[in-house]
Amino acid sequence: MVSYLVPLRLANWVMNQVLVKSCYGFSRKLKSLGFRWGDLSSKPLHQPSPFPNITKCDLEGRGSQTLACDFHKVLLRTHSFFPYFMLVAFEGGSIFRAFLLLCSCPILWILNYEMKLRVMIFISFCGLRMKDMDNTSRAVLPKFYLENLNLEAYEVVASVGSRVFFTTMPRVMVEGFLKEYLNADAVIATELHTAGCYFTGFLSKSGLLVKHSALMDYFGDTKPDLGIGNASLHDQLFVSLCKEAYVVITEEGKVMPRNKYPKPLIFHDGRLAFLPTPSATLFMFTWLPLGFLMAIYRIFLGVFLCCKFTLALGIWSGLILNFNDKNQQRSESNKGVLYVCSHRTLMDPIFLSIMLGRRLTAVTYSLSKVSELIAPIRTMRLTRDRKQDGETMKRLLCEGDLVVFPEGTTCREPYLLRFSSLFAELADEIVPVAMNAHVTMFYGTTASGLKVLDPIFFFMNPWPRYDIQVLEKVPRELTCAGGRSSHEVANYIQRELADALGFECTNLKRRDKYMMLAGNEGVVQEKKGRRFC
Structure with missing residues (x-):
């Protein structure tokens, strides 16, 4: 057995020390050496502004006023257009479209403002x-808009009663956010040409938006009460058409703290976990080939090797695992233990099984066939029929330990969705498990993408991290056997897990997530035909 492990450990050491660290270090060095191509949105000419800094704007008594505000370089701290177009290219298009956009950066650097756009x-x-x-x-x-909001500019926007935003960015990129999160009365932006249900990539006949002309067309002879722009010549002309004007002079405004978001950010989709600036995107593409090999290697460890060696080899490959078991009480019945977990990725039950050193059974709903096939632990599909699912889980508990996720779906942000109360009716021995996953490059969950790729994307992160905290067993007097209702038990465990993780409890459900992110209720349906639009 010892001679069998020596080649595996040697190969793992070579991969981690020579390949991973050298490739990762090289791409980090490229990023740190200033491979930035400047501000790819171009910097219009600046001159000393005759208008005061936005920090001097009085916020009192503006509830009945109308605001005309530039979006880019005023509300957003990131001054380059490039990251947001990269998000469209990567998340809406494909990795090949994103790579083409990255390769265009040297050309974008020498073009003027309009041609760049x-x-x-x-x-x-x-x-x-x-x-x-x-x-x-x-x-x-x-x-990404919320994370890059300029706090000082947002406070001025929030103080007025009517808000009209102007931007040269395409309307389809900003209108939804501005109306949903900033309660915009109107969004005046660049319009794109379409053919059928596709974009052609060209501007509409109106061309690129000219902000001061658009402001005069929208307001006519009436001047808006307040205008906010940046220190460029174009924006100074734009805000000069307002009764009162301020400019954002500083290169980087104050960061918007999460507790001041106009609306809580609970659900979001997409694979990228970072703002794809040119240097960060180059870093990603440099890491991508080796990252894919690392993902295959890490998945191979979990699927084909014994649990005793999986943990050590996984940690040597860059996986970070923090485990804390506070449950010292042992089972007092012949039935299995019910582990009730917060849900972060599809790998939750696998990591829990490895850390506990016990064979667990996990109940699932929308797990892909491939993920079920390669899962190193037993999985069982639920039907969303309460009676049938309850009988299934009771039978599984009689056969051994069971892992359930009462949220019914994953959530990336520090929130817990509403817990289904079904699990509380099944067992008296309930052990809550607080699980959290941390990534730096790719998210390992999706609502509208291919779920079969979730484990690959998670393990493609250079150093994916899991925090697992097994809490003490729920006291018998706080379970259904102690006279509590199933809803009381579910709410109690939700609060316990939220406190352990530092999360916030919500009443949102799986349906809410999928309606927002995918436009459906998250119900798996058979395909009835191919649709092109």
């Missing part, structure tokens, strides 16, 4: 389905 729009939108863009604008872009 036209080229990025053409690469990102040519042949893109309107449905895919709608999913991206609804489920992907809002996260």
Whole structure:
């Protein structure tokens, strides 16, 4: 047995020390050496502004006023258009479209402001389905807009009663966010040409938006009460048409803290976990080939090797696992233990089984056939029929330990969805497990994409991390056997897990997530035919 492990350990050491660290270090060095191509949205000429800084704007008594505000370089701290077009290209299009956009950066660097936008729009939108863009604008872009909001500019926007936004970015990229999160009364932006249900990549006949002209067309002879722009000559002309004007002078505004978001960010989709600036995108593509090999290697460890060696080899490959078992009580019955977990990725029950060193059974609903086939632990599909699912889980508990996820779906942000109460009716020995996953490059979950790729994307992260905390067994007096209702038990465990993780409890359900991110109720249906739009 010892001689069998020596080649495996040697190969693992070579992969981690020589390949992973050298490739990862090389791509990090490229990023740190200034491979940035400057600001790819171009910097219009600046001059000393005759208008005061936005920090001097009085927020009192503006509830009845009308605001005209530039979106880019005013509300967004990131001054380049490039990351948002990259998100459209990668999430709405494909990895090949994203790579083409990255390769265009040297050309974008030498083009003027208008041509930069036209080229990025053409690469990102040519042949893109309107449905895919709608999913991206609804489920992907809002996260990155919220994380890059300028706090000082947002406070001024929030103080007024009527808000009209102007931007040279395509309307389909910003309108959903501005109306959903900032309660925009109108969004005036660049319009794109379409053919059927596809974008052609060209601008409409109106061309690229000219903000000061658009403001005069929209308001006519009436001037808006307040205007916000940046320090460029174009924006100074734009805000000069308002009764009162302020500009954002600083290069980087204050970061918007999560507790001041206009609406909580609970659900979002897409694979990228970072803002894809040119340097960060180059870093990703440099890592991607080796990252794919690392994902295959890590999946191979979990599927084909004994659990005793899986943990050590996985940690040597860069996987970070933090485990804390506070449950010292042993089972007092012949039935199995019911582990009730927060749900972060499809790998939750696998990591729990490995860390506990016990064979567990996990109940699932929308797991792909491939994931079921290669899962190293036993899985059982549920039907969403309460009576039938209850009987199934009772039978599984009689056969051994069972893992359930009462949320019914994964959530990426620090929130717990409403717990289904069915599990509380099945067992008296309930052990809550607080699970959390951390990624830096790719998300290992999806609502509208291919779920079979979830484990691959998760393990393609250079150092994916899992935190697992097994809490103490729920006291008998707090279970259904102690006289509590199933809803009381479910709510109690939800609060316990939220406290352990530092999360917030919500009443949102699986249906809410899928209606927002995928436009359906998350119900698996058989395909009845191919549709093109």
